[in-house]
Amino acid sequence: MLWALGIGLLGLLAGSLVIAVGSRWRKHRSPASEPGERTGGRSAMTSGGSGGGRFGHKKAPAIEPATVPETRFSDVAGCDEAKAELLELVMFLKEPERFTRTGATAPKGALLTGPPGTGKTLLARAVAGESGVPMFTAAGSDFVEKYVGVGAQRIRALFAAARKHERAIIFIDEVDAVARRRGGNGEIAHIESETTLVALLSEMDGFHATHVLVIAATNRADMLDPAITRPGRLDRKVEVPNPDRRGRQQILAVHTAGKPIADGVDFAALARRTIGFSGAQLQALVNEACVDAVRRDLAEVTAECFEHAVATIAMGRARTSALVTDHDREVTAWHESGHTLAAYLQEQADDPVQVTIIPRGPSGGVTWMSGNDDQFLPRRKAHAQLVTALAGRAAEEILLDGEFTQGAAGDLHSATELATSMATRYGMTRLGYQVRGGASPPTQEVSDVVEELLGGAHTAATKLLGEHKTFLGAVAAELLAEETLTLADVHKIATQLGVTRHALVPAPRLPVQVSAAKPAVAEEVSSVAAAAAADPVGAGRWPRTGASRRRPLALVSALLPWRRRRDYGHVIAGG
Numbered sequence: 071m072l073w074a075l076g077i078g079l080l081g082l083l084a085g086s087l088v089i090a091v092g093s094r095w096r097k098h099r100s101p102a103s104e105p106g107e108r109t110g111g112r113s114a115m116t117s118g119g120s121g122g123g124r125f126g127h128k129k130a131p132a133i134e135p136a137t138v139p140e141t142r143f144s145d146v147a148g149c150d151e152a153k154a155e156l157l158e159l160v161m162f163l164k165e166p167e168r169f170t171r172t173g174a175t176a177p178k179g180a181l182l183t184g185p186p187g188t189g190k191t192l193l194a195r196a197v198a199g200e201s202g203v204p205m206f207t208a209a210g211s212d213f214v215e216k217y218v219g220v221g222a223q224r225i226r227a228l229f230a231a232a233r234k235h236e237r238a239i240i241f242i243d244e245v246d247a248v249a250r251r252r253g254g255n256g257e258i259a260h261i262e263s264e265t266t267l268v269a270l271l272s273e274m275d276g277f278h279a280t281h282v283l284v285i286a287a288t289n290r291a292d293m294l295d296p297a298i299t300r301p302g303r304l305d306r307k308v309e310v311p312n313p314d315r316r317g318r319q320q321i322l323a324v325h326t327a328g329k330p331i332a333d334g335v336d337f338a339a340l341a342r343r344t345i346g347f348s349g350a351q352l353q354a355l356v357n358e359a360c361v362d363a364v365r366r367d368l369a370e371v372t373a374e375c376f377e378h379a380v381a382t383i384a385m386g387r388a389r390t391s392a393l394v395t396d397h398d399r400e401v402t403a404w405h406e407s408g409h410t411l412a413a414y415l416q417e418q419a420d421d422p423v424q425v426t427i428i429p430r431g432p433s434g435g436v437t438w439m440s441g442n443d444d445q446f447l448p449r450r451k452a453h454a455q456l457v458t459a460l461a462g463r464a465a466e467e468i469l470l471d472g473e474f475t476q477g478a479a480g481d482l483h484s485a486t487e488l489a490t491s492m493a494t495r496y497g498m499t500r501l502g503y504q505v506r507g508g509a510s511p512p513t514q515e516v517s518d519v520v521e522e523l524l525g526g527a528h529t530a531a532t533k534l535l536g537e538h539k540t541f542l543g544a545v546a547a548e549l550l551a552e553e554t555l556t557l558a559d560v561h562k563i564a565t566q567l568g569v570t571r572h573a574l575v576p577a578p579r580l581p582v583q584v585s586a587a588k589p590a591v592a593e594e595v596s597s598v599a600a601a602a603a604a605d606p607v608g609a610g611r612w613p614r615t616g617a618s619r620r621r622p623l624a625l626v627s628a629l630l631p632w633r634r635r636r637d638y639g640h641v642i643a644g645g
């Protein structure tokens with residue numbers, strides 16, 4: 071699940087050419103992950119027939135009464151850039167004259183984007199709280215209606231209610247539900263959502279005389295209609311990413327303030343271990359630790375309580391009472407050992423921090439990967455992740471003589487998502503650079519490439535585990551005996567067996583386009599070097615030490631003055 075979340079985030083940020091690895095604690099599901107899927111089916115069945123009672127009449131627009139939130143910026147830890155940007159809105163709401171005096175355009179609103187639980191709602195509340203203005207809150211889904219015109223009517227009612235105040239904030243959560251990119255295929259549902267969007271756009275345009283700001287939040291900025299983010303509407307786009315190490319430490323500090331925390335608890339170490347956690351997850355972690363202290367009847371929340379909480383939040387709650395047969399335990403142990411070994415042995419993969427066959431959350435067992443705060447996912451690492459994901463299935467096949475169970479369902483789901491992104495968004499496969507698909511189902515071509523990637527990863531995993539069968543069996547046996555192993559335990563087994571770490575599992579060849587582009591880039595670099603050598607002024611720019619590492623920089627700096635000159639020329643001509 072967390073793994074999928076990380077991949078989802080990658081997708082989110084890929085558009086801005088910043089590829090972020092959101093969640094670095096990756097989880098591989100095991101045999102017991104199927105029941106979750108069955109539950110999904112059950113709830114789908116019970117939803118039929120609801121809504122019939124609403125047929126034939128429109129709901130009256132219900133606007134929640136506005137309050138001035140108590141939240142302040144000091145309640146929001148980390149996200150300093152986001153706070154700095156939003157401070158301008160606070161300034162405007164507090165002293166609008168400052169803007170009118172200088173003739174500056176008053177801000178209209180801001181769009182907060184980022185993964186779930188990073189504090190977007192909290193930030194919006196803090197803006198209202200700091201400015202001391204009432205905040206009208208609505209979720210985008212409140213405006214999604216079957217009947218044409220109802221959503222639009224609600225939008226108008228919301229804005230009318232806000233305009234009754236001299237200064238106010240309208241906060242629209244999940245704005246993607248109402249401001250989805252217009253497609254226009256003429257269906258009724260589309261007509262309704264377009265009418266709602268148009269109402270939203272025109273209400274935002276009619277703001278000139280008022281001091282009402284709109285703050286919207288979304289996890290899916292890529293889905294928004296461009297009209298909503300154009301200057302004069304939600305023109306300030308504020309990124310609220312998952313917190314970095316310092317941010318995580320600050321969030322832990324905010325949520326533990328005033329609580330009886332024992333002396334031995336090291337928040338810096340906790341922050342280092344919780345890579346990829348959102349603010350909401352960190353809050354849940356602190357709460358889980360406090361609850362654990364109650365359970366153990368302790369006066370203070372100790373380091374052990376936090377240890378337990380990290381495992382629970384990252385891997386799900388341990389289901390100690392779950393009935394597991396010996397056969398299932400064995401399959402789980404081999405499955406998890408497969409993930410662990412692939413992660414441990416591959417040069418590009420993250421370390422397996424902990425592996426357990428105690429059922430946790432929906433899974434029968436979990437392998438927990440380390441990570442770091444790197445923002446980029448290199449191609450080789452992406453391939454290593456696929457091999458690690460498929461290694462659970464490969465290990466089962468070794469144990470069961472070519473047979474396997476449904477246990478890899480979760481792994482296959484995450485691996486398919488990653489492989490699809492590699493093929494359709496990251497330009498990492500033979501399909502080339504083109505972005506494909508979007509929401510539509512994958513084409514045959516994409517589907518073939520994804521299958522190739524997964525098949526290749528499975529073959530590589532089978533080969534790697536086949537070469538380390540004794541190691542695999544030893545880790546599985548130790549897991550069956552101990553139930554949970556740490557990286558140190560795995561390392562000890564490896565040392566005893568004389569296993570060398572970091573096998574290089576080769577990734578498939580580079581895409582044709584990329585390999586073709588390489589010589590050209592190299593040529594340009596050397597011609598820049600030659601030009602720099604001939605031109606003494608330019609030569610000063612050429613880094614003489616560590617030249618091989620900084621070559622691309624030299625290329626960029628050689629091109630920059632030329633571009634700047636052109637830009638200046640344009641400005642002068644325009645003036």
Ligand SMILES: Nc1ncnc2c1ncn2[C@@H]1O[C@H](COP(=O)(O)OP(=O)(O)OP(=O)(O)O)[C@@H](O)[C@H]1O
Pocket residue numbers: 145146147148149184185186187188189190191192193243287288289321324348349350351353
């Ligand atoms: N930066 C932060 N500082 C302190 N607490 C935070 C921070 N980020 C999140 N939290 C905690 O997590 C909870 C959930 O955050 P919030 O509702 O603002 O997330 P969100 O980004 O709006 O999520 P979603 O996209 O799911 O709506 C908050 O109530 C808060 O306690």
Ligand SMILES: [Mg+2]
Pocket residue numbers: 190191192243287
């Ligand atoms: Mg929210």
